[in-house]
Amino acid sequence: MRGPDVSTSAKLASAISAQFTARARWSPLEVLFWLAALATIWLAPDHHLILTEIVIWALLALSLDLILGYAGIISLGHAAFFGIGAYTAGLLAKHALVSEPVLALLVSGAAGAAFGFLTSFLVLRGTDLTRLMVTLGVALLVREIANRAAWLTGGADGLQGIGMEPVLGLFRFDLYGHTAYAYSLVVLFVLFVIARRIVGSPFGLSLQAIKGNPLRASAVGIGQTWRLVGIYTLAAAYAGVAGGLLTQTTAFTSLESLSFDRSADALLVLIIGGTGHLYGGLIGAVVFRFAQDWISAATPQYWQFWIGLFLVLIVLVGRDRIGSWVAPVRRLADRVSDWRAWRRPPAVEPTAPGEGGRP
Template sequence: MMTDTSLSPLLASPRPNERVSRDLLRRGRWKPAEFVFWLIVAASFFFLPDRHLLLSEIAILGLFALSLDLIIGYAGVVSLGHGAFFGLGAYVAGLTSIHLTGEPLTGLVLAALAAGLLGLATGPLLLLRASDLTRLMVTLGVAMLVLEGANQAAWLTGGADGLTGVMIDPLLGRFEFDLFGTTGYAYCLIVTFAFFLIARRVVTSPYGLSLRAIRDNPLRARSMGIPVGRRILGLYAFSALIAGAAGALLTQTTMFVSLDVLAFHRSADVLLILVLGGVGYLYGGLLGAIGFKLLQDWFSAITPQYWMFWMGLVLLVVVLIGRENLNALPRTLLARFRKEGRT
C-alpha cells in the first residue's frame, strides 16, 4: 500500500503491542485527499441536480464494486459471481416491498442480511481448494444457480418478465422518492458512505491487517496462527452483505427488478469497474464506477449497439499496460515533475 515503512516507530516504542496499535492508528487516519473526495461527492448532490439518476447509478455501482474490492483486494479471492449477491439483494428488496412493507430501510436491511447469509452458506465452498480456477468456478456456479433459481421460480420473481409492482414508501416517512431521483440519490449516497465507513474501519483494524497477511501469503499467515479459513469466510459474508445492500438500492431507486440483475455481465462489469479504479484501497470501486459510467455513456452515444467492444478494448489496454503501472502513473508523473522542477 501507500504507507512508508520508516523504522522510527520501531526504535522509539518500548513494547511491540504499542507499536502495532500506533501503526494501525496511523493507517486509519483520514488523509486530506479523502476529505476532498467526499466533499466533491457531497457537492455533486447540490450542483448537478439534473444528473441525479445517473449519479445514483454510479453510487450503487460504486458500493457494489467496493464490496468486491474487499474480497479481491483484501482477501485475494477472485470472484466471477459477485452478481449473485447483488441480484439476491435486489430481489429480496423488491419482494419485501410487495409482500411485507414498502418501508425502504426494512427492505435494505433484509436484502443485506439475505445476501450475507448466502455468502456465509456458499463461502465454505471457496475453501475447498485454494486454487483460483476452482474459486472462479464455484463463484460462477453459485451465481448461475441463483440466476436459474430466479428464472424457474417465476411464481415468486416474475421470471423473465421481471418483478413489477414494487412500491417504495417515503424515506423515514417524510422524503418521497421523486421522478428526478433527488431523494434516491441522497439515499444512495448516505447508504454508500455508511458502508464505506464500516468497510474502512474493518480493513484498518487488526482484523483487516490479518486479512492482508492472508492475501500476501496464506501459508505464512496460517503458521502465524491466523485462522485463514474463518477470516476469508467472514470477509466473504461481509462483502456479500454489502453487495446485497447495493442490489437493494437499485431496486428501491428504480422500483423494478428483472433477471438482468443476476446476469453474468453484472459480475464481469463490476470486476471491470474495480480494475479501472484500482484494487485494494477501497476508493478504487467508487472511482472506477465514475469512470465506467462515463465511458459507457460516451461509448453508447457513439455506437449504441457495440459499446461492449470498446469497453473490452479499454479493459484489454488497461491489463496490457499493467494495473500496477496504471495506478502508479500519477505518482511517477508527480515524481518526475518534481525532479525536473529541481534541476
C-alpha cells in the same frame, strides 16, 4: 546511559503508533472526495439518475474489493448476492412485508449475507480458477432458479408492481431521482466508513497477510477459515444492499440483477479503479458509467468494443503499473498531510513563516 536509552525506545514506540494511526487517519484528498460527492446533490440535480446508478455500481465494486483486494478471493459470480438483495427488496416492498426502505435494505443485506455465508465454504480453498468457476456456477444456478420461480420473481418479465414508501417515513422518492440519489449516497458513505474501519483493523491486516502469504500467515498462528468466511459474508451483505438499492431506487428488478454481465461488469469496474484501496470501486464506477454514456452516445454500436479494448489495455499494462498510478496520488496525499503537520507549529508563533512562503 539510561536516559537516552529510555528516550530512544519511547521515540521508537511513538514512531510505531504513528505508523499505525497514519493509516487510519482520513487524508485531505479523501475528505475532498466525499465533499465533492456530497456537493453533487445540490450542484448536479439534472444528473441524479445516472449518479444513482454510479453509486450502486460503486457499492457493488466496493463489495468485490473487500474479497478480491483484501482477501485475494476472485469472483465472477458476485451478481448472485446483488440479485438476491434486489429481489429481497422488491418482494418486501411489493407484498408490504417491510415497507420502510432503510429497514428493507437491511433485510436485503442480511439475505445477501446469509447466502454468502452458505456459499463461502465453497471458495475457502482452491486456485483462482476453481474460485472463478465455483462463483460463476453458483451465480448461474441462482439466476436459473429465479427464472424458473416465475410465480415469485416474475421470471423473465421482472418483478413488477413495486411501490416504494418514503425513506424513514419522511423522504418520498421523486421522478427526478433526487431522493434516490441522496439516499443511495448516504448508504454508500456509511458502508464505506464501516469497510474502511474493518480493513484497517487487526482483522483486516490479517486478511492481507493471508492474501499475501498464506503459508506464513498460518506459521504465525493466523487461522484462515473463519476469517475468509467472515469477509466473504460481509462482502455478500454489501452486494445485497447494493442490489436492494437498485430495486428501491428504480421500483423494479429483473433477472439482469443476477446476470453474468453484472458480475463481469462489477469486476471490470473494480479493475478500472484498482483493487485493494477501497476507492478503486468508487472511481472505477464513475469512469465506467460516464465512459459508457459518452461512448455509446458517440458510437452506439461500439460501446462493447471500446470497453473491451480498455480492459485488454489495463490488464496488459499490468497490476504494477495500475498500482503505480495510485502511488503518485498517495504521495500527494502524504505531502498534503506533511504540509499540514509542518504548518501547525508555526501557527503557535505570532508571525507564521508559512504565510510568507505563499504569494
